[in-house]
Amino acid sequence: MDEENGQLRWHRRTELPLFLASMLYLFCYAVRVLAEGLSEGWRDVLLAVTYALWSLFLIDYLVRWRLSGQGLSYVRRHVMDAIVVLLPLLRPLRVVRIYETVRHRRAHARLTLYARVIAYASMSAVLLGFAGALTVYSAERGAPGATITTFGDSVWWTCSTLTTVGYGDITPVTPMGRTVAVAMMAGGMALLGAVTGSFSSWVIQTFTLDQDREPPGP
Amino acid sequence: MDEENGQLRWHRRTELPLFLASMLYLFCYAVRVLAEGLSEGWRDVLLAVTYALWSLFLIDYLVRWRLSGQGLSYVRRHVMDAIVVLLPLLRPLRVVRIYETVRHRRAHARLTLYARVIAYASMSAVLLGFAGALTVYSAERGAPGATITTFGDSVWWTCSTLTTVGYGDITPVTPMGRTVAVAMMAGGMALLGAVTGSFSSWVIQTFTLDQDREPPGP
Amino acid sequence: MDEENGQLRWHRRTELPLFLASMLYLFCYAVRVLAEGLSEGWRDVLLAVTYALWSLFLIDYLVRWRLSGQGLSYVRRHVMDAIVVLLPLLRPLRVVRIYETVRHRRAHARLTLYARVIAYASMSAVLLGFAGALTVYSAERGAPGATITTFGDSVWWTCSTLTTVGYGDITPVTPMGRTVAVAMMAGGMALLGAVTGSFSSWVIQTFTLDQDREPPGP
Amino acid sequence: MDEENGQLRWHRRTELPLFLASMLYLFCYAVRVLAEGLSEGWRDVLLAVTYALWSLFLIDYLVRWRLSGQGLSYVRRHVMDAIVVLLPLLRPLRVVRIYETVRHRRAHARLTLYARVIAYASMSAVLLGFAGALTVYSAERGAPGATITTFGDSVWWTCSTLTTVGYGDITPVTPMGRTVAVAMMAGGMALLGAVTGSFSSWVIQTFTLDQDREPPGP
Structure with a gap:
């Protein structure tokens, strides 16, 4: 104990x-x-x-x-x-835990669950994206044949990756850059899953409430 | 009061x-x-x-x-x-609220919840896409090295972005165009989440009804 | 009557x-x-x-x-x-309705709901993809600057579009081809939504059964 | 018997x-x-x-x-x-079944359902991705006009495909490579569906628990 x-x-x-x-x-x-x-x-x-x-x-x-x-x-x-x-x-992705701790001290939840999941997913995406864009930029900068030449390029590439859009107009070419990129793609999938899951749960919840409110008629 | x-x-x-x-x-x-x-x-x-x-x-x-x-x-x-x-x-994305208000005056819902979510998502996608395509086109037009040179290109790019397909055959190159693009990617994710969530809820609802209708046999 | x-x-x-x-x-x-x-x-x-x-x-x-x-x-x-x-x-996308009609004559469902949704989504994807690949090929073939030059190319492009992967190594360039492409992207989103929704419902259903089977607690 | x-x-x-x-x-x-x-x-x-x-x-x-x-x-x-x-x-994708068998011998589940689905999806993705990357590499290697020239390229392409990001900076060009690629895209969709479905079910489950724990007040 x-x-x-x-x-x-x-x-x-x-x-x-x-x-x-x-x-x-x-x-x-x-x-x-x-x-x-x-x-x-x-x-x-x-x-x-x-x-x-x-x-x-x-x-x-x-x-x-x-x-x-x-x-x-x-x-x-x-x-x-x-x-x-x-x-x-x-x-810094632990921000979610910090946020939870701080929130719990305030006695009651201010956000519904799905809003919270979307808030966490957004915070995680911003932090993961920023750290990833930095790492990929520092790996790609100066590599021969690199298409990511400025930090702006790196941020642009990061956004298209995390949303799983994936234009591919500029992509990492170094092994280091690509390794980080794969981690970010996985993060993008998780992000998409979180957003979709929250939406899904919100739709189902709303539907159930709607159904309960209506008379159970023929 | x-x-x-x-x-x-x-x-x-x-x-x-x-x-x-x-x-x-x-x-x-x-x-x-x-x-x-x-x-x-x-x-x-x-x-x-x-x-x-x-x-x-x-x-x-x-x-x-x-x-x-x-x-x-x-x-x-x-x-x-x-x-x-x-x-x-x-x-104009507020069209959803207007639509809801108008609908409520007509005494009863004509569409089930999932159809409504898909309808809202479609309306939002069309309005967001149109506004985005305009803004990106006005930012890219005339920029050196731009690949989006006509409004048709911009609409094509918008569709591939909002569905998260992301061909990347033509992409914005100006900071302004890319900033708007990131907002549209986020919109695309939300759109995908809404469509997926509605489908999901529809499947679950149909399944539950199916189950209730069948005899609870062995 | x-x-x-x-x-x-x-x-x-x-x-x-x-x-x-x-x-x-x-x-x-x-x-x-x-x-x-x-x-x-x-x-x-x-x-x-x-x-x-x-x-x-x-x-x-x-x-x-x-x-x-x-x-x-x-x-x-x-x-x-x-x-x-x-x-x-x-x-031909009405195959779903035909299939349903035939199935109902056989007295009982042979597939669970989620398997059925995945089966419908697959059938729809194949038929939509085939019709789309044909139309895009006939629109692009011979167009100046076209990258889709064989029917094989068109099928390859169709698959990458319907799964929302969107490589963009070859893409339609004619207005007609792009219009069909947009419809196919929307189809791809719906397909993804159907697959995800079925998985989601299956996971939830399995979870609920698991929970019911276990003793309710400590 | x-x-x-x-x-x-x-x-x-x-x-x-x-x-x-x-x-x-x-x-x-x-x-x-x-x-x-x-x-x-x-x-x-x-x-x-x-x-x-x-x-x-x-x-x-x-x-x-x-x-x-x-x-x-x-x-x-x-x-x-x-x-x-x-x-x-x-x-090797049957690893899931082996894993289940081994797990059941240990008397009780150690992972919740959604963690298990994500674990299975990850294992399947790694095995499917490895086999796919090998096959595509062996088909593309030496083909005229191929952009996938090393196994590293093939792995990079595989990751961008399975997560449905789809950069398209390098893509298979041979019929054999593209056929395998289509199977991998389908695998990517299923993977995304599994991840999303698990997230979705987890959100709903957490929400339901939260709701039950709170007093049912107005």
């Missing part, structure tokens, strides 16, 4: 600071990728901050593992946590 | 005229974009009408705000209304 | 012959489009058969209208019938 | 070995396609193993048919089995 409490207390105290740290991480990454004219000194500072933040995420993971009192089974049961430590750019 | 009534009365009296005004706005915009050989005089007339209509929408928004008796919280709670004032081309 | 019976009797007697006639229409159209080395004489025969079949469809529509005893309201209530008279290539 | 038992016993004993054989078949096929510098001797060995495994699958099918005690109606009722004998590359 005490261990459980230790975990919960750690979780509650670190959640918000870690989320802000992950946003800072994303910001530092973005500056390093986008600010081309940055002096060598500033680049080093940004890299140092990036590594410091990453160490923080690693320490948090190890502390949680320790507090859980579990052995290797912890790693197996919290695969997402390990992924998020290895790829800190995905960490 | 009186304020509530004031709002309702205002709403009921202005709904239809404002909808017609928004259709006129779309029409004026379309003529300005498509009629290339228009004399300078006519262009000015159209521009004047456009601004007059826009003022009308703004006044309507301010009157509603006033009647609501709320402060800034009104803006936060009616985000869609503010968007529609800033981008009057999206205003 | 007698009129109702007249309609029903006409419907029952003409349904299967008209379906076979519509398949023959599709076949004649296909031969005229695909058999390029056909002698002038045979082309005329095919055209004559095509017109004869079309007259048949028109007569059937007029007889039904007459039997219904309704005025213009018949046209409004049976929009699909009018469309199918104007575009007889879409008529 | 005895025949039923014979079938069941055969099924239970052969299921796992046959699954491993199908994975070996996929592996041999992959080596033959990808290892270009392979000596003639090794190629022959691989071909021999491939044919031996295929004979095994055929024998299994015939034995099942025999044990069923049914005539030609067996073929009609087990169409999938016949397809899987003709195209052994699709056989």
Whole structure:
């Protein structure tokens, strides 16, 4: 019981600071990728901050593992946590959890479930899209034969990918860029599934209410 | 109570005229974009009408705000209304609300829920697609390296985008055109979600009826 | 009552012959489009058969209208019938109704609802795709700058459109080809909606059964 | 009854070995396609193993048919089995059934239904994608005008197809490659349907639970 409490207390105290740290991480990454004219000194500072933040995420993971009192089974049961430590750019996606926590403190839900799912899907899409566009841009920039040459191109490509439209007027050509792209396509499918699922559930719910309200006549 | 009534009365009296005004706005915009050989005089007339209509929408928004008796919280709670004032081309999408209002006066629903959702989605798609095709065409026309060179091209591109097919044989290249395109992709996803959700709900409903009709045998 | 019976009797007697006639229409159209080395004489025969079949469809529509005893309201209530008279290539899509009729005679359903929806969607997709590929091919063939140059190309393009994949490596360029293409995109969306909806309903149904089978709880 | 038992016993004993054989078949096929510098001797060995495994699958099918005690109606009722004998590359897709069998032995389900559907869809997508990428690569490699020139290209194209994104920057050009591609597009649609359906069912389930938990008040 005490261990459980230790975990919960750690979780509650670190959640918000870690989320802000992950946003800072994303910001530092973005500056390093986008600010081309940055002096060598500033680049080093940004890299140092990036590594410091990453160490923080690693320490948090190890502390949680320790507090859980579990052995290797912890790693197996919290695969997402390990992924998020290895790829800190995905960490801001936890915004959903933060949002949920904050929302629950306000005593009652303000949004219906489907509106919430669409809100989460949108937030996730924006964060995933931004991190993905940065990574693909930094991988493609300067590659021979690349069609994604500006960050604007990368954002445009990202939007067409996440909505599964897929124009293909510009596409990544480097192995790194394509690997990230595949992850984004999967994200696009999940996004489409979430939007469709919410719509579907909303239609069904509305229909059921309509039916109940009407007299059960012939 | 009186304020509530004031709002309702205002709403009921202005709904239809404002909808017609928004259709006129779309029409004026379309003529300005498509009629290339228009004399300078006519262009000015159209521009004047456009601004007059826009003022009308703004006044309507301010009157509603006033009647609501709320402060800034009104803006936060009616985000869609503010968007529609800033981008009057999206205003005809309110056709759904008009349609609902008209339908309710006729005492009983003539269409089942899923047919209605598909009808709304189709109407929204046509209006959104028309406004989008116009805007993208006016942004791309004349841009260096543009592949969308006629309004027909723009409509073709719009259809492939809204259905999330996304051929990419012709795509916008200007920042303005791409920004509008992203909004249309999002619209395409919502459209797909609506169609899928309706189908889904129809299948489930039909299935449930089928099941109820059959004997509950072994 | 007698009129109702007249309609029903006409419907029952003409349904299967008209379906076979519509398949023959599709076949004649296909031969005229695909058999390029056909002698002038045979082309005329095919055209004559095509017109004869079309007259048949028109007569059937007029007889039904007459039997219904309704005025213009018949046209409004049976929009699909009018469309199918104007575009007889879409008529084989009625296979669903034929299939339903045949199935009901066999006393009990052999397929569950979702399997049936997927079967209908597949049949519709094949027939719509075949008619669409033919029409687009006949419109694009010989057009300047066309990328769809063989019937194989047209089928390939059709598949990528109906599944909403949309490669865009080859696309129609003529107004006629693009108009048909837009109809096929809409068909692709409906197909995707049907497949997704069936899956969705199947998952929900299976889940509900699973839940009912398990003991209700801790 | 005895025949039923014979079938069941055969099924239970052969299921796992046959699954491993199908994975070996996929592996041999992959080596033959990808290892270009392979000596003639090794190629022959691989071909021999491939044919031996295929004979095994055929024998299994015939034995099942025999044990069923049914005539030609067996073929009609087990169409999938016949397809899987003709195209052994699709056989690993049966992993779902193996997985189910293994899972059921462990006394209770560890994953909820929607997680399971997503897990199955992912496993199927990976296996279908791998087999498809191999086949398309072997068909396209060396074809004149082919844009898919490396296995990496083929995998990239496969991912964009299965998620229905469909960039079209590289596409198959040979009839064989395109035929496989159409099957993969259909697989992509089913995949999208499964993901969407699961999401949808999850949203509805969560919503229903939420509703039940709340007081039924006005």
